[in-house]
Amino acid sequence: MTEPHDDRDGDGRDDDIPGDLSPAELGLWQAFRIGAWYDLRSGHPVLDDPFAPRTWPQERCVRARVVARLLLSGPPALAGRVSALKMRGARITGRLDLAGGTVAPYVELQACVFDDEVVLPESRFTTLRLVGCAIPRLEAARLHTEGDLHLPRCRVARGVRLTDAQIGTDLLISQIHVQPDRRGRAIVADGMSVAQDLQAELVETYGEFSMRGAKVGVSLSLRGSRLRGAEGRRALNAPQLSVERTLYLTGAWVSESVGGEGDHLGGTPPYGLGDVNTPMRGTRMRPFECRGGVRLDDGRFGDAVDLHQARFVLASARKEELSLRRIVTPELRFNCERPEEGRVVLNGAKVVTLVDQAASWPGPGGLAISGFVYENLVPYGHFPLTRRLEWVAAATPEYAPEPYERLATVLRGCGEDADAREVLLAKQRRRRETLPLAAKMWGYLQDWTVAYGYRPGRAAVWMAVLWAAGALAFSFYEPVPIKRDEFPQWDAVLYTLDLLLPVINLGQEGYWRLSGPWQWLSTGLILVGWILATAVAAGASRLLRRS
Numbered sequence: 001m002t003e004p005h006d007d008r009d010g011d012g013r014d015d016d017i018p019g020d021l022s023p024a025e026l027g028l029w030q031a032f033r034i035g036a037w038y039d040l041r042s043g044h045p046v047l048d049d050p051f052a053p054r055t056w057p058q059e060r061c062v063r064a065r066v067v068a069r070l071l072l073s074g075p076p077a078l079a080g081r082v083s084a085l086k087m088r089g090a091r092i093t094g095r096l097d098l099a100g101g102t103v104a105p106y107v108e109l110q111a112c113v114f115d116d117e118v119v120l121p122e123s124r125f126t127t128l129r130l131v132g133c134a135i136p137r138l139e140a141a142r143l144h145t146e147g148d149l150h151l152p153r154c155r156v157a158r159g160v161r162l163t164d165a166q167i168g169t170d171l172l173i174s175q176i177h178v179q180p181d182r183r184g185r186a187i188v189a190d191g192m193s194v195a196q197d198l199q200a201e202l203v204e205t206y207g208e209f210s211m212r213g214a215k216v217g218v219s220l221s222l223r224g225s226r227l228r229g230a231e232g233r234r235a236l237n238a239p240q241l242s243v244e245r246t247l248y249l250t251g252a253w254v255s256e257s258v259g260g261e262g263d264h265l266g267g268t269p270p271y272g273l274g275d276v277n278t279p280m281r282g283t284r285m286r287p288f289e290c291r292g293g294v295r296l297d298d299g300r301f302g303d304a305v306d307l308h309q310a311r312f313v314l315a316s317a318r319k320e321e322l323s324l325r326r327i328v329t330p331e332l333r334f335n336c337e338r339p340e341e342g343r344v345v346l347n348g349a350k351v352v353t354l355v356d357q358a359a360s361w362p363g364p365g366g367l368a369i370s371g372f373v374y375e376n377l378v379p380y381g382h383f384p385l386t387r388r389l390e391w392v393a394a395a396t397p398e399y400a401p402e403p404y405e406r407l408a409t410v411l412r413g414c415g416e417d418a419d420a421r422e423v424l425l426a427k428q429r430r431r432r433e434t435l436p437l438a439a440k441m442w443g444y445l446q447d448w449t450v451a452y453g454y455r456p457g458r459a460a461v462w463m464a465v466l467w468a469a470g471a472l473a474f475s476f477y478e479p480v481p482i483k484r485d486e487f488p489q490w491d492a493v494l495y496t497l498d499l500l501l502p503v504i505n506l507g508q509e510g511y512w513r514l515s516g517p518w519q520w521l522s523t524g525l526i527l528v529g530w531i532l533a534t535a536v537a538a539g540a541s542r543l544l545r546r547s
Contacts, residue, residue, distance in 0.1 A: 025066045032070050034081045041089030048089055050113045050134045056091040064094035071103045098123045151176055164191040171198045180207025184230030201252050208233035211241055219245040224252025229292025239297040246303040249310045251287040287311050293320040304331035314342020321345050335380040336360050346372040358387040369395040385419050389426050399434050421454040470496035470525050479512035500529040
């Protein structure tokens with residue numbers, strides 16, 4: 001460990017500098033003591049590109065053990081200065097291992113290349129920023145930072161591990177490119193806790209992005225990111241994810257200058273992308289894209305889950321799903337592109353407001369909404385009731401009453417009583433197909449006559465037609481009274497109505513002797529009257545039960 005600095009001559013000399021330092025390392029040592037930037041860049045864009053395959057000159061190389069010594073037990077700062085490790089354009093040779101260590105100085109490395117993995121498990125930092133660096137692997141399980149952890153524009157060859165990490169303020173990994181580890185995982189952040197925002201915009205992953213049980217204190221943004229699942233892995237695996245505000249799986253406005261010098265798109269300083277409400281000239285919208293399964297089961301989201309214009313490429317052969325089972329959120333914005341394959345699963349989800357568009361939902365066999373509870377519907381664009389009924393039918397390959405009843409309840413709550421009745425009528429027609437033949441025929445009869453009671457006016461129309469037809473027919477007939485001294489005056493109109501109305505006696509039926517076809521006609525009118533009355537009563541009782 002370095003002895004305390006004693007600058008008795010006042011000339012800034014440090015007699016305790018290790019004697020084996022190279023010129024580059026000596027310059028870094030001295031910059032560390034005053035908290036200054038140490039820049040090893042050549043000024044040539046190709047030679048300074050950390051991702052270009054080439055040999056780095058020795059004068060730009062710094063050993064990892066020297067960096068570790070500075071961070072864990074470095075010399076004290078000069079009087080009136082704050083020590084910090086800030087370096088650009090260096091190649092760090094060897095393995096940077098800070099496992100279990102406590103790093104007090106501010107750390108920021110830009111455009112640097114690491115020869116070996118960066119090992120930070122159970123280490124503690126104030127703020128750590130690795131910007132635009134090439135890293136073979138980042139191992140940082142149970143990392144703890146008091147401030148930010150920034151990894152924007154880095155490229156990681158064998159995965160990032162942040163399991164159970166605790167980030168004191170923001171986690172920024174925007175524009176990071178991550179290849180998978182040997183188990184097919186690109187970013188593993190299970191159990192991670194971020195006190196404020198997690199910005200992961202324009203991210204490129206080539207393996208599973210895992211955030212099982214992670215907690216985000218404000219918002220989680222994956223705007224414009226492209227996630228690709230490895231073989232046998234999901235693209236995004238985040239069950240029991242908790243986000244205090246909004247999860248953004250939406251597009252981002254991008255241009256060639258995003259993230260570079262002169263970038264004016266704004267965002268969280270110093271490297272955020274942020275929101276762009278008005279696209280600038282030369283920018284384009286890049287949608288969020290996920291190639292592989294997505295699992296957000298049992299997630300809790302304080303404001304919303306936003307899938308605006310998101311693209312989900314799922315494979316039915318691998319049984320891939322966009323799984324939102326049992327999520328709880330005040331608002332779900334399901335106005336993404338329609339998945340061509342796979343399934344969208346909302347079983348058991350609870351949403352206050354569902355914002356959706358007809359073109360976003362998959363067809364039959366591609367949707368499951370058993371137990372899906374929502375209280376308000378806000379269509380994004382034109383969403384007619386016929387399409388809404390197709391949505392329910394697509395989600396229920398086998399008849400289930402609950403989705404129809406939920407939709408009817410929501411429509412009735414919005415004052416759309418007529419639409420609610422249409423939904424319940426569609427439910428009865430769907431149920432009819434599951435009944436035995438006799439019950440099915442009775443169902444058809446109820447449908448034709450009074451539409452299962454949801455269109456009671458239809459019974460009055462049938463009654464009026466039969467009344468008119470019967471009255472016209474009986475007007476050409478003079479029946480013989482049963483009792484010659486006790487009968488009313490024959491009235492074909494009243495007699496027909498008396499036959500059609502069960503229970504009610506209008507004083508015509510029972511006084512006349514009919515024969516032949518007239519007897520059959522009167523019997524038919526009586527039967528039809530009972531059928532109409534029974535259908536109306538069944539429909540009325542059904543409506544009363546629903547009320």
